[in-house]
Amino acid sequence: MYYEIANTSTRILGSIHLYPRDGAPPPSRIEAAYQWAKKLCIEHNGADFPPLMRLPVGQDLEQLIPPRTWQYLIDLMPPGADLTALRALKLWGAFLSLARNALDGVDGVEALLQQQASAATLMALETAIEVAALFDLMPLDSVVGALDYYGGDRETARRNFQRMHDAWISGDPATLWAVQKDGPLNRDPELYELVFAVRNRRWAERIATIAPSEQENTLVIVGAGHLVGTDNLLDLLRARGHSITPIRG
Numbered sequence: 001m002y003y004e005i006a007n008t009s010t011r012i013l014g015s016i017h018l019y020p021r022d023g024a025p026p027p028s029r030i031e032a033a034y035q036w037a038k039k040l041c042i043e044h045n046g047a048d049f050p051p052l053m054r055l056p057v058g059q060d061l062e063q064l065i066p067p068r069t070w071q072y073l074i075d076l077m078p079p080g081a082d083l084t085a086l087r088a089l090k091l092w093g094a095f096l097s098l099a100r101n102a103l104d105g106v107d108g109v110e111a112l113l114q115q116q117a118s119a120a121t122l123m124a125l126e127t128a129i130e131v132a133a134l135f136d137l138m139p140l141d142s143v144v145g146a147l148d149y150y151g152g153d154r155e156t157a158r159r160n161f162q163r164m165h166d167a168w169i170s171g172d173p174a175t176l177w178a179v180q181k182d183g184p185l186n187r188d189p190e191l192y193e194l195v196f197a198v199r200n201r202r203w204a205e206r207i208a209t210i211a212p213s214e215q216e217n218t219l220v221i222v223g224a225g226h227l228v229g230t231d232n233l234l235d236l237l238r239a240r241g242h243s244i245t246p247i248r249g
Helices: 028-036 067-076 091-103 109-116 128-135 140-152 154-170 173-180 189-210 233-239
Strands: 002-005 010-015 018-020 039-042 105-107 122-124 218-223 244-246
Touching: 002 028, 010 028, 010 189, 018 091, 018 154, 028 218, 067 091, 067 140, 091 140, 091 154, 128 189, 140 154, 140 189, 154 173, 189 218, 189 233, 233 244
Parallel strands: 010 218, 039 122, 039 218
Antiparallel strands: 002 010, 002 244, 018 105
16 A cells, blocks of 8 residues: 655655554565655654643542443553553543553554654654544443454454554555444444544645645655545545555565
8 A cells, every 4th residue: 555646756655553463564665665764754743642631630530430441441551550540631632541551562664664763754744642532532331332343352453453454564545444334433423433434534734735836755654544435545645636656576
């Protein structure tokens, strides 16, 4: 899932944020894209996120959510972990922090490429503050429902995670969407709007502004889920008059 914006020096690479621990090696397009690029543009700087995931002082996550959801979170913590930090997190912050444990995942493509890149070559489509402001709008019941998906039937969640990984490896957007559309972030309209649609619209505006004037080869790396489904990034750029073509390999 690798694309070129015609008549610009900008390409878009679909990544996966988490990788199955025993997943197949990254496809050759990842290294090819990195070698082509002079600049990398990522979604946002994840290192800025931790302070934004915390509840106001005095609040306790356990008191805000159903007992079953709290137990799911405990089950996802490493054995013997101190629950003090968990109690201080917003529910979406706990979800982001512990989803990798539910799926038995490791850092995905962005982390790999960022480790290789120098800080001078990195740009971002959004700030962590912008993302956190959206996530703060997530209805608590919707996030509880997403955690029920991971906590209630972890084997199904892991199986679907592997299917998404396989579709991404093969560069198959249709299959990726067929799996993703039934996931917890896609089935709930409010979560889909906040996690995907709003951000895609914002990114499309920013890419459409930057791409025509950028002289150096710029690789925009976003989660592959942003490139499929309703209001996906590629269609939004096409709606702005940009021709988007897949790069094979």
